[in-house]
Structures are given as structure tokens and as C-alpha cells.
Amino acid sequence: MPIQTTSKIWHNGSLIPWEQANLHVMSHVIHYGSSVFEGIRCYGQPEGSAVFRLPEHMQRLLDSAKIYRMEIPYNLEELCAAVVDVIEANGVTPCYIRPIALRGYGEIGVSPKGSPVEVYIANFPWGKYIAGHGGADVCVSSWNRLAPNTMPSLAKAGANYMNSQLIRMEAEINGYQEGIALDVNGLVSEGSGENIFIVRNGVIFTPPLANSALSGITRDSVLTIARHLGLPVNEQPVPRELLYIADEVFFSGTAAEVQPIRSIDRILVGDGNIGPITRQIGDEFMSIANGLKPDRFGWLTPVKVTARESVSA
Ligand SMILES: Cc1ncc(COP(=O)(O)O)c(C=O)c1O
Numbered sequence: 001m002p003i004q005t006t007s008k009i010w011h012n013g014s015l016i017p018w019e020q021a022n023l024h025v026m027s028h029v030i031h032y033g034s035s036v037f038e039g040i041r042c043y044g045q046p047e048g049s050a051v052f053r054l055p056e057h058m059q060r061l062l063d064s065a066k067i068y069r070m071e072i073p074y075n076l077e078e079l080c081a082a083v084v085d086v087i088e089a090n091g092v093t094p095c096y097i098r099p100i101a102l103r104g105y106g107e108i109g110v111s112p113k114g115s116p117v118e119v120y121i122a123n124f125p126w127g128k129y130i131a132g133h134g135g136a137d138v139c140v141s142s143w144n145r146l147a148p149n150t151m152p153s154l155a156k157a158g159a160n161y162m163n164s165q166l167i168r169m170e171a172e173i174n175g176y177q178e179g180i181a182l183d184v185n186g187l188v189s190e191g192s193g194e195n196i197f198i199v200r201n202g203v204i205f206t207p208p209l210a211n212s213a214l215s216g217i218t219r220d221s222v223l224t225i226a227r228h229l230g231l232p233v234n235e236q237p238v239p240r241e242l243l244y245i246a247d248e249v250f251f252s253g254t255a256a257e258v259q260p261i262r263s264i265d266r267i268l269v270g271d272g273n274i275g276p277i278t279r280q281i282g283d284e285f286m287s288i289a290n291g292l293k294p295d296r297f298g299w300l301t302p303v304k305v306t307a308r309e310s311v312s313a
Contacts, residue, residue: 003124006090010082010121015089021120028103028115033159035102036064039254042093044307045291049093050300052289053217054080064155065101070117072101084303086121093305096126129255130177135262135274140240141167141179145189145212153212164192180264183212188238194251194259195219198242199277204233211237218252224297225284231277248275258282
């Protein structure tokens with residue numbers, strides 16, 4: 001889906017016109033993938049709108065930058081305020097927010113020392129990430145997730161998404177909506193842009209972060225909601241074949257939200273319908289995000305923009 005432009009983009013402390021947020025082709029990031037970024041959603045509320053887990057996302061941006069020794073000249077509070085500013089300036093919600101810190105134009109060598117760090121934050125409308133109602137048809141990818149001690153999985157870095165692109169393209173070319181990647185040891189890791197949950201006999205499983213998975217904010221939200229609902233959850237290594245005998249499988253992610261999976265490698269998950277635990281957690285997640293249930297975990301940051309769509313769970 002083409003990007004729907006808005007009016008302003010936040011750049012290093014100022015709001016600039018969308019069409020002026022350009023980079024030189026010789027910028028370090030273009031050659032070496034040197035960026036760290038976030039994906040955040042802002043949801044309509046019965047009154048106004050609210051950003052979902054804003055401090056957690058911006059802290060992950062700072063963490064990703066720290067791993068790559070990238071100095072961001074803004075602290076957590078300043079970055080969170082910048083997100084609110086750009087949303088209010090553009091007046092567009094619900095929306096997706098894309099903060100990115102990158103190594104800009106300076107020197108051409110691999111060492112990033114001579115290239116300035118630039119920070120941009122854009123927001124724009126973005127609907128459903130994985131198409132289809134009733135669950136996605138996905139495959140296990142022939143591509144593995146990043147091996148430990150090669151590219152750090154806990155950093156949400158632009159370069160990691162070369163691997164994600166291989167997973168996603170292979171899935172789409174073969175007629176699937178998304179791919180599930182295994183880690184280098186053949187254990188389930190995550191989707192190209194989502195964490196994964198498996199339900200069997202009433203117990204919820206998700207791979208631990210050590211299986212080369214991103215520390216998803218939605219993953220944490222799902223774990224929190226599940227524990228709050230009294231559902232048993234286990235963060236433990238997941239063998240591939242558990243995917244095929246699961247009662248329910250779903251993805252979690254900011255873009256994908258709670259996304260049921262209908263089949264994996266053409267094997268139906270359960271009876272192929274959305275399972276009760278997936279539905280319960282998904283409904284709870286969307287109700288909190290849309291302000292239809294109390295924000296009991298303190299996940300919402302209000303913004304003064306009226307949403308263009310009425311809210312629903
Ligand atoms: C590779 C990968 N895993 C997991 C996730 C889910 O993370 P989050 O829930 O923070 O969006 C994402 C999305 O950012 C991702 O790109």
C-alpha cells in the first residue's frame with residue numbers, strides 16, 4: 001500500500017515539511033544499513049486519541065542505538081514529546097508512527113564515526129498489515145533468523161530487515177501471507193515482522209528472546225494480558241513441529257496487532273478457525289488500545305487529535 005503522506009516530519013528538534021525530509025545518496029545509512037527505528041501505533045479513543053506504549057517504544061529505540069554505539073542527542077522524555085508534537089501537528093489518527101535514527105552524510109568508510117546521527121519521526125495512516133479475515137496462511141521460511149553474535153536481534157536495526165525481506169518475499173512468492181523463521185538451531189524464532197505465540201492444551205508458549213527474536217512490545221502486552229487473565233504462559237524454546245500440532249497460533253506486533261494464523265505450510269491450525277484464547281487476548285488488546293476498557297497497565301499516552309474513525313474492539 002503506498003504511503004499516505006501527512007504534512008510534517010520531526011527532524012532533529014524541528015517540524016519540517018514532509019517533502020523536505022530527504023537524504024543524500026552518499027549518506028552512511030544508505031550504504032551500510034546504519035539505522036535504528038521504531039514502529040508505534042496511535043489509536044482513536046472514545047475521546048481524542050492515544051499512543052500505545054510510547055515510552056517503551058522510545059526506550060527500545062535508545063537501547064537499539066546504544067547497542068550500535070549511536071549517540072542520540074535526545075533523552076526519553078524529549079523523544080516521547082516529539083512523537084506527540086508531530087501527531088498533533090499533522091492531526092491524523094489513527095496512525096502509525098515511524099521514528100528513525102540514522103547515520104547521515106559525512107564520510108564513506110564503514111566506520112560511522114564521521115557521519116552525523118540524524119533523528120526523524122513521521123506519522124501516517126496505516127491499516128491492517130496482514131490481509132484477510134479469519135486468520136493468515138503462513139509458511140515456515142527456508143531462511144533462518146539472525147545467528148547470535150552476528151546481527152543483534154534485540155536491536156531494531158534497519159539492516160536486520162534485509163533478513164526480514166527475504167522471509168517475507170519468499171512467503172509471498174509461494175502464496176503465503178507471512179513466513180515464520182527458525183533460528184540457526186532450527187527452533188522457532190519469529191515472523192519477518194512479528195513475534196509468535198502457540199497455544200496447546202490451554203497453555204500459551206512463545207520463544208524466549210535468546211532464540212533470535214525481537215523484544216516485541218506487543219509480545220510483552222500479550223504476556224501481560226495473558227497473565228492478568230490467569231492463562232498459563234511459558235517462554236520456552238519451541239520446536240518447529242509444535243506449530244503443526246498446536247490448537248492455536250497467532251502473531252503479535254505493532255503493525256500486525258494480534259493476528260490469528262489459520263494454516264502453516266498448508267496444515268490447518270486446530271480446526272482452522274480463530275481459537276478462544278487468541279480471540280480473548282486479541283479482544284482485550286484492542287479494547288485497551290482503543291480506550292474501551294480501562295488502561296489498567298498504564299499503556300496509553302493521550303494526544304489531542306480527534307480520530308477519523310469511530311473506535312471498536
Ligand atoms: C522482527 C520483528 N519481530 C517482532 C516485532 C514485534 O515487535 P513490536 O510488538 O514491538 O512491534 C517486530 C515489529 O516491530 C519485528 O519487526
